[in-house]
Amino acid sequence: MNIRLVAVLTLLVFGSSLGVVYAKFKSRRMFDEMQWLRKQIQSAETDYGNLQIEYTMLGGRNELERKAMKELDMKYPEPKSIIYIGQHVE
Numbered sequence: 001m002n003i004r005l006v007a008v009l010t011l012l013v014f015g016s017s018l019g020v021v022y023a024k025f026k027s028r029r030m031f032d033e034m035q036w037l038r039k040q041i042q043s044a045e046t047d048y049g050n051l052q053i054e055y056t057m058l059g060g061r062n063e064l065e066r067k068a069m070k071e072l073d074m075k076y077p078e079p080k081s082i083i084y085i086g087q088h089v090e
Contacts, residue, residue, distance in 0.1 A: 021035040
């Protein structure tokens with residue numbers, strides 16, 4: 001009876017230790033995934049900030065063009081009247 005009790009307790013301790021190892025493994029995997037997701041969030045926030053800056057700049061550019069056309073009576077040149085300066089590749 002004593003040997004059976006020791007055998008059962010040994011199996012329970014062994015099973016418990018496997019459970020601890022598996023839980024630690026899962027915990028580390030989840031931590032790695034969380035860190036990866038944080039990097040993705042940070043990257044997305046950076047991209048969003050850059051897009052906001054670009055949107056603001058484009059809005060300012062459109063405002064500048066509108067004022068130039070309205071207040072200074074400026075117009076875009078005709079495409080055929082544009083002269084390109086630089087190396088011409090044919």
